[in-house]
Amino acid sequence: xxxxxxxxxxxxxxxxxxxxxxxxxxxxxxxxxxxxxxxxxxxxxxxxxxxxxxxxxxxxxxxxxxxxxxxxxxxxxxxxxxxxxxxxxxxxxxxxxxx
Amino acid sequence: xxxxxxxxxxxxxxxxxxxxxxxxxxxxxxxxxxxxxxxxxxxxxxxxxxxxxxxxxxxxxxxxxxxxxxxxxxxxxxxxxxxxxxxxxxxxxxxxxxxxxxxxxxxxxxxxxxxxxxxxxxxxxxxxxxxxxxxxxxxxxxxxxxxxxxxxxxxxxxxxxxxxxxxxxxxxxxxxxxxxxxxxxxxxxxxxxxxxxxxxxxxxxxxxxxxxxxxxxxxxxxxxxxxxxxxxxxxxxxxxxxxxxxxxxxxxxxxxxxxxxxxxxxxxxxxxxxxxxxxxxxxxxxxxxxxxxxxxxxxxxxxxxxxxxxxxxxxxxxxxxxxxxxxxxxxxxxxxxxxxxxxxxxxxxxxxxxxxxxxxxxxxxxxxxxxxxxxxxxxxxxxxxxxxxxxxxxxxxxxxxxxxxxxxxxxxxxxxxxxxxxxxxxxxxxxxxxxxxxxxxxxxxxxxxxxxxxxxxxxxxxxxxxxxxxxxxxxxxxxxxxxxxxxxxxxxxxxxxxxxxxxxxxxxxxxxxxxxxxxxxxxxxxxxxxxxxxxxxxxxxxxxxxxxxxxxxxxxxxxxxxxxxxxxxxxxxxxxxxxxxxxxxxxxxxxxxxxxxxxxxxxxxxxxxxxxxxxxxxxxxxxxxxxxxxxxxxxxxxxxxxxxxxxx
Numbered sequence: 001x002x003x004x005x006x007x008x009x010x011x012x013x014x015x016x017x018x019x020x021x022x023x024x025x026x027x028x029x030x031x032x033x034x035x036x037x038x039x040x041x042x043x044x045x046x047x048x049x050x051x052x053x054x055x056x057x058x059x060x061x062x063x064x065x066x067x068x069x070x071x072x073x074x075x076x077x078x079x080x081x082x083x084x085x086x087x088x089x090x091x092x093x094x095x096x097x098x099x
Numbered sequence: 100x101x102x103x104x105x106x107x108x109x110x111x112x113x114x115x116x117x118x119x120x121x122x123x124x125x126x127x128x129x130x131x132x133x134x135x136x137x138x139x140x141x142x143x144x145x146x147x148x149x150x151x152x153x154x155x156x157x158x159x160x161x162x163x164x165x166x167x168x169x170x171x172x173x174x175x176x177x178x179x180x181x182x183x184x185x186x187x188x189x190x191x192x193x194x195x196x197x198x199x200x201x202x203x204x205x206x207x208x209x210x211x212x213x214x215x216x217x218x219x220x221x222x223x224x225x226x227x228x229x230x231x232x233x234x235x236x237x238x239x240x241x242x243x244x245x246x247x248x249x250x251x252x253x254x255x256x257x258x259x260x261x262x263x264x265x266x267x268x269x270x271x272x273x274x275x276x277x278x279x280x281x282x283x284x285x286x287x288x289x290x291x292x293x294x295x296x297x298x299x300x301x302x303x304x305x306x307x308x309x310x311x312x313x314x315x316x317x318x319x320x321x322x323x324x325x326x327x328x329x330x331x332x333x334x335x336x337x338x339x340x341x342x343x344x345x346x347x348x349x350x351x352x353x354x355x356x357x358x359x360x361x362x363x364x365x366x367x368x369x370x371x372x373x374x375x376x377x378x379x380x381x382x383x384x385x386x387x388x389x390x391x392x393x394x395x396x397x398x399x400x401x402x403x404x405x406x407x408x409x410x411x412x413x414x415x416x417x418x419x420x421x422x423x424x425x426x427x428x429x430x431x432x433x434x435x436x437x438x439x440x441x442x443x444x445x446x447x448x449x450x451x452x453x454x455x456x457x458x459x460x461x462x463x464x465x466x467x468x469x470x471x472x473x474x475x476x477x478x479x480x481x482x483x484x485x486x487x488x489x490x491x492x493x494x495x496x497x498x499x500x501x502x503x504x505x506x507x508x509x510x511x512x513x514x515x516x517x518x519x520x521x522x523x524x525x526x527x528x529x530x531x532x533x534x535x536x537x538x539x540x541x542x543x544x545x546x547x548x549x550x551x552x553x554x555x556x557x558x559x560x561x562x563x564x565x566x567x568x569x570x571x572x573x574x575x576x577x578x579x580x581x582x583x584x585x586x587x588x589x590x591x592x593x594x595x596x597x598x599x600x601x602x603x604x605x606x607x608x609x610x611x612x613x614x615x616x617x618x619x620x621x622x623x624x625x626x627x628x629x630x631x632x633x634x635x636x637x638x639x640x641x642x643x644x645x646x647x648x649x650x651x652x653x654x655x656x657x658x659x660x661x662x663x664x665x666x667x668x669x670x671x672x673x674x675x676x677x678x679x680x681x682x683x684x685x686x687x688x689x690x691x692x693x694x695x696x697x698x699x700x701x702x703x704x705x706x707x708x709x710x711x712x713x714x715x716x717x718x719x720x721x722x723x724x725x726x727x728x729x730x731x732x733x734x735x736x737x738x739x740x741x742x743x744x745x746x747x
Contacts, residue, residue, distance in 0.1 A: 021727050030724075091723050098721030 118219030129215030278326015317377030324360025345450030385419030398664030440590030493595030507617030528637030
């Protein structure tokens with residue numbers, strides 16, 4: 001199978017993820033969309049690794065997963081404490097950081 | 100002998116330090132300390148003079164190097180003194196007249212509780228003036244020059260509780276500052292062009308310097324002389340300086356300090372000799388001032404201001420003579436010395452009159468005082484005869500010589516200057532006769548209460564003034580005041596003859612200033628006769644106007660010229676309109692430019708920055724998704740640009 005197809009799939013997943021980040025209000029969904037974008041990148045990296053015939057891309061993909069795992073820990077903690085204080089998981093409700 | 104020179108300056112300086120730092124415990128003896136130290140300085144001067152007379156004319160110059168003030172490689176400023184015949188003349192005049200006036204002040208300031216301070220200032224003045232004439236370089240001369248300016252300021256404003264005195268002191272200080280600027284520029288030019296400012300090297304270097312440079316230095320020196328010696332256009336401070344105590348007017352503003360300008364020009368003779376243009380300006384300034392001062396003197400009713408106008412005019416004679424070059428230097432200094440005697444005597448006489456008349460200065464409130472103050476009358480009268488140039492008295496010899504020298508200048512210039520000097524002599528005779536007649540002769544106008552002037556309605560009603568009017572009891576002043584007047588009167592009578600017989604004074608000064616007889620187009624006899632004729636005319640007119648008719652108690656309105664002269668020939672109005680208003684307009688327009696242009700640019704930049712950031716601020720709205728949009732948008736733009744760059 002042509003590895004370029006994996007790149008198309010990765011681009012599609014990235015676009016879905018980005019669109020989700022921009023248009024969804026629920027923090028959990030936004031968060032999942034971010035994860036989707038990250039995994040789209042991972043898919044593209046692995047595809048590149050296959051195309052170029054070396055392991056660089058796969059190694060970077062592992063790094064990305066580690067960083068994503070750390071990010072999930074921090075991100076979920078923020079979302080939980082946000083929900084506890086404001087009783088809402090909408091990202092638009094947390095708009096106090098402005099002048 | 101040389102080592103005594105520094106003591107001349109040190110004695111009065113010590114006096115000033117002791118009196119000004121000593122505090123109230125010296126109040127009882129302060130005036131004696133001041134007077135004794137002034138006299139010590141005079142005695143040292145006489146000793147040095149006797150020593151100088153014992154030597155040949157060429158070996159008379161003495162020098163004393165005290166220490167190096169600023170020894171930097173090419174900039175050598177020394178505290179060093181030079182005593183030659185010219186300085187010696189000044190030293191004797193300053194310490195002699197100075198000591199007499201110290202004695203006079205003991206009586207005159209008797210009732211002033213700040214008398215100790217007054218003597219401290221007088222001593223400070225003597226020290227500074229001696230430093231000025233003894234310095235062997237222009238920088239040290241400048242120190243003395245500023246020192247006398249300071250002493251003059253302190254003494255004019257001595258009665259500082261009077262706003263008019265405080266203002267007059269400030270005015271004198273400011274106008275002098277303009278002149279001082281000229282001197283400092285001249286010194287800087289000398290240093291730039293000659294690399295030194297010691298008299299010897301500078302005056303030797305004049306031979307190899309271009310005329311233009313010397314003219315520039317000469318004009319700056321003249322500016323300095325104009326400020327200090329109250330010459331047009333910097334003359335306006337002298338009249339107001341009469342707010343100071345009378346001994347100050349006599350010592351500083353008649354006999355010594357105001358003649359510093361003449362000293363400066365004669366001292367810099369080599370510079371002026373090589374710059375004829377500068378010399379011409381000097382003579383013009385002198386001629387204009389001698390008429391200016393004389394005209395002002397004619398119209399003043401305040402006895403001291405009339406004498407101040409006269410001082411201005413007589414210094415105009417000296418400056419004129421100094422501008423004539425080697426023909427005139429000797430006579431400028433000779434007139435300076437004789438003027439020092441008779442003008443100091445006249446001022447002391449005026450002070451004595453005021454002392455006996457409850458400090459009244461208006462001559463229209465005097466009259467017939469000769470019976471009450473015989474000594475003052477006689478000494479003042481001798482001073483009067485001396486200043487108008489009565490044959491045989493001091494002024495006759497010195498002023499005649501200046502008129503003669505002006506004619507001897509040659510050409511049209513000589514005729515014009517000579518005629519101006521002659522006209523000045525006539526006006527001198529007029530205003531001095533007027534002062535004399537209004538003060539000592541005629542009706543005793545002080546017996547009646549003053550009529551309030553309709554021109555300036557006084558604050559209190561007329562009847563009240565009349566009720567409170569206290570008729571003064573004119574009386575002769577105490578001995579401490581009359582003795583200096585008598586001594587000065589002797590000087591006024593005999594100094595001129597003593598100097599002129601056998602040309603003593605000329606031979607004395609010639610080694611320093613040089614002398615040239617010039618080519619007189621008219622004989623000395625003719626000039627003397629002409630002077631006598633104008634003298635009689637001037638005095639005659641004054642006699643007809645003030646001796647034969649009663650003097651009105653209120654000044655008549657007078658002609659346009661009289662009214663202008665009463666206002667000092669509009670000098671203050673001129674200064675106000677041209678300098679004060681001009682300065683105000685200049686600053687106002689500068690402020691306008693500053694506000695509109697400079698501030699406009701600065702404030703405009705700030706305002707546009709503020710507006711821009713106000714708009715940019717709205718981008719931060721707190722919505723995480725809107726930040727995400729900008730982030731994605733930015734990334735998309737970056738990618739697009741990268742791709743486009745790759746494609747090109």
